[in-house]
Amino acid sequence: MGRGTTRAGQREGQPVIDLSNLKAPGWGKVVADLSAAAHDDKSYMDRLMGILAQVSAARQAVLWIPDRREEGGEVEPRAASIWPPVQAQPGAGPMDGPTPEQIEQLADAKSAARGGMTTAHARAYGLDAQNTPYYDAAPTQGYVLAIPLPGGGLGAGQTAVVTLLIESRSKDALRSTLAMAEVLAGYVHGHSTRQALKRTQHASLALDLATKLIASVNTAPNFKGAAMTLCNDLAKQFSVDRVALGWVRGSGTDGDSIRVESISDTEHFDRRMAMVEKLKLAMEECFDQSQPVMYPPPPSEGSGGDVLLSQAIVHAHRELVAADAGLKVCSLPLRIDERVVGVVTLESKGQGQIDLASIELVQAALDLVAPVLRVRRSDDRNLALRAKDSMVKAAAWAVGPKHTVWKAIGVTVAAALLFVTFFTMTYRVGCDAVFEPRIRRVVSAPMEGVLLELGKDREGHYIEPGRLVKKGDLLVQMDDKPWRLSAAEARAKMHQAELLASAARKEDDRGKVEQADAQYLQAKAELDVYEYKISQSRITSPIDGVILAGRLEDRIGSSVKLGDALIEVSPMDDMLVVAKVDERDIALVTRAMEGGKGKGVLASKARPNESFDFTVERIVPLAEAKEGKNTFAVYAKLDGRPAAWMRPGMEARTRFDTEKRSLLWIGTRRIIETVQLWFW
Numbered sequence: 001m002g003r004g005t006t007r008a009g010q011r012e013g014q015p016v017i018d019l020s021n022l023k024a025p026g027w028g029k030v031v032a033d034l035s036a037a038a039h040d041d042k043s044y045m046d047r048l049m050g051i052l053a054q055v056s057a058a059r060q061a062v063l064w065i066p067d068r069r070e071e072g073g074e075v076e077p078r079a080a081s082i083w084p085p086v087q088a089q090p091g092a093g094p095m096d097g098p099t100p101e102q103i104e105q106l107a108d109a110k111s112a113a114r115g116g117m118t119t120a121h122a123r124a125y126g127l128d129a130q131n132t133p134y135y136d137a138a139p140t141q142g143y144v145l146a147i148p149l150p151g152g153g154l155g156a157g158q159t160a161v162v163t164l165l166i167e168s169r170s171k172d173a174l175r176s177t178l179a180m181a182e183v184l185a186g187y188v189h190g191h192s193t194r195q196a197l198k199r200t201q202h203a204s205l206a207l208d209l210a211t212k213l214i215a216s217v218n219t220a221p222n223f224k225g226a227a228m229t230l231c232n233d234l235a236k237q238f239s240v241d242r243v244a245l246g247w248v249r250g251s252g253t254d255g256d257s258i259r260v261e262s263i264s265d266t267e268h269f270d271r272r273m274a275m276v277e278k279l280k281l282a283m284e285e286c287f288d289q290s291q292p293v294m295y296p297p298p299p300s301e302g303s304g305g306d307v308l309l310s311q312a313i314v315h316a317h318r319e320l321v322a323a324d325a326g327l328k329v330c331s332l333p334l335r336i337d338e339r340v341v342g343v344v345t346l347e348s349k350g351q352g353q354i355d356l357a358s359i360e361l362v363q364a365a366l367d368l369v370a371p372v373l374r375v376r377r378s379d380d381r382n383l384a385l386r387a388k389d390s391m392v393k394a395a396a397w398a399v400g401p402k403h404t405v406w407k408a409i410g411v412t413v414a415a416a417l418l419f420v421t422f423f424t425m426t427y428r429v430g431c432d433a434v435f436e437p438r439i440r441r442v443v444s445a446p447m448e449g450v451l452l453e454l455g456k457d458r459e460g461h462y463i464e465p466g467r468l469v470k471k472g473d474l475l476v477q478m479d480d481k482p483w484r485l486s487a488a489e490a491r492a493k494m495h496q497a498e499l500l501a502s503a504a505r506k507e508d509d510r511g512k513v514e515q516a517d518a519q520y521l522q523a524k525a526e527l528d529v530y531e532y533k534i535s536q537s538r539i540t541s542p543i544d545g546v547i548l549a550g551r552l553e554d555r556i557g558s559s560v561k562l563g564d565a566l567i568e569v570s571p572m573d574d575m576l577v578v579a580k581v582d583e584r585d586i587a588l589v590t591r592a593m594e595g596g597k598g599k600g601v602l603a604s605k606a607r608p609n610e611s612f613d614f615t616v617e618r619i620v621p622l623a624e625a626k627e628g629k630n631t632f633a634v635y636a637k638l639d640g641r642p643a644a645w646m647r648p649g650m651e652a653r654t655r656f657d658t659e660k661r662s663l664l665w666i667g668t669r670r671i672i673e674t675v676q677l678w679f680w
Helices: 003-011 025-035 041-055 106-119 171-185 187-219 223-238 274-289 307-311 315-320 356-379 383-399 404-422 481-507 510-536 586-594 663-678
Strands: 060-068 075-083 123-126 143-150 159-166 242-249 257-263 293-295 328-336 339-348 424-437 441-444 449-454 474-478 538-540 545-549 565-570 575-582 599-604 611-626 629-638 651-662
Touching: 025 041, 025 187, 041 060, 041 075, 041 143, 041 159, 041 171, 041 187, 060 106, 075 106, 106 123, 106 143, 106 159, 123 171, 143 171, 143 187, 159 171, 171 187, 187 223, 187 356, 223 242, 223 257, 223 339, 223 356, 242 274, 257 274, 257 339, 274 293, 274 315, 274 328, 274 339, 293 315, 315 328, 328 356, 339 356, 383 404, 404 651, 404 663, 424 586, 424 599, 424 663, 474 565, 481 510, 510 538, 575 586, 575 611, 575 651, 586 611, 586 629, 586 651, 651 663
Parallel strands: none
Antiparallel strands: 060 075, 060 159, 123 143, 143 159, 242 257, 242 339, 293 328, 328 339, 424 575, 424 651, 441 565, 449 474, 474 538, 545 565, 575 629, 599 611, 599 651, 611 629
16 A cells, blocks of 8 residues: 555545555455354445445545336446435435435445446546546546445345545556455355355254244144243253234234233133233233334344334333233244234243344244144144135135124125026036938848848958948848759750741741740749849848848757748948937927027936037937936937947937026026916
8 A cells, every 4th residue: 555545545634554565554454344244245345345444545435236117127226325424314214325415425436336336346546537437537626536346145146335435646556556455345144154154054943943932832632732842941951931822813913912822831810810811911012013023122233233123112011010020021922924924922030031143043943843833723723614714714804804604604605596597508418319321221022032141241251240341242042052953954954945946947836936936935934033132131231330130140040931031231320319308398309400409418328438420311200208207309410420439329418508507597497397287
């Protein structure tokens, strides 16, 4: 540090630390101050700012912190504190920074702070060179040094900056001052490490305490025992005189009250006692503010200070300690997420310590214990009460906390009536149905004869129900041997007639020729008959389809008569749905069909999880009496191809789309129709 710098600082009446060499006494004091622990990041950075100002003989030092005005916007520096300290403005809070009027060379200092936050490098800016670095110009009015403080507790990617307003000096002295300031600013990393270690130790202690408390709470048989165990353990752990636990009665809203559940070392107590009433009021005071409350409250600044605790309302806590001036009391909320479910109050007037460190430790542990206590509280209640509380809690959010049950019932009934009255939906008529093939061909015996053998399908299997056949496939072969013999005899007669006719022509006997021709024609007619019977003895499938009926294995070799039904064949790619609609619903189905809306959906009993749409084709106008009621047959076709598993005779449940009606009409239709018939 140059001598000119020291004299400049002395002329301003500010203390200057001599760091001209490593043996200077100022080094030990600076290192000791910067290595000492601080209560928080702000106080440490204020201390570091003061040391940087004294070392550099600065007229003024300002601590700037980043303040993003808009999401994704440019970082805007905000002044957090100033050195030398100035008197705060009237009405200013402890977190308010200096006013713009208190900062010398405000524009230059703010611009330098912005550059330090952007580049994260220490730089010197001249005051009379439009805020350019010192090596780019030759300023004569002084400099602003921007010293970044990375890792100062502001979070990842954020950097605080200290600006130092110094007098004009040589370039060598300026470089020396800048380098010294950078070295001292590096001590902020040590503070960050100490703070991280402190937080880790605090979290470890809180976790250890919470583990012990949860283990003790879980050994209790019920919620009351768990609350008593928690109070006794806290009193023993922190050597306080009394610990009390209160639980919120209700759903955790502002209208709820606190019920004192347990007091340490006190198994039975009367909640009407004055002491218990004061405890209850103190707990409700903490519950209303949803934050710890301590009395006497700590200062807002300095070592052992806390802004929130110093500003808390403490009227009920003051009344609690009014009888004993040496008593200290602190109430801590039991929180689950953002909701307070209980309050723990600690009282001490002896060796037990109720300080900020203990409060933070207990609060962190209670945040972990609170969910366990809620579970124990819920487990003590029966299932009906737990369900009721959940429903009332949900209803209170909608209709308010007062008369919740009655208001919820009224709102539910009114909403249900409005819904069933004005909400309309398509009324669907339900009935039973069966699948039937659209085409059904019965193959009968074309003549009397004997069944010789069964035909085979394309895969070589004998014809039987369930087999697929193609048009022209052999189904049954009848015994055609008699017809073949008769056909051979007819051919012999034809040959004999031809010989007789030839001989008569040679003799020129016209009468014999005509007689021979007549015999030939007669034999030819007989041959045609026998050949027709032979062709008819081969019974083939008239269509492509599946054999539905006709098990003939046992009838091979037996005789059949003309017209006897042998086999039934039907195609499976076109199925009809035959529904039996009740006479009370047939008018609705008819109107829907006439209006072009004869649609519906069905589900088979074989596969009820699959549904199929269908369209009504026709309605048989004749009713059928069955099982004590009249039904009408309604034929419908499937909108798509039938599924491969569908077979004739399968039963299904159908629903016909009719008219749009309100839920009230749908629910009361049968009743109204019955009453109308009664009074007809």
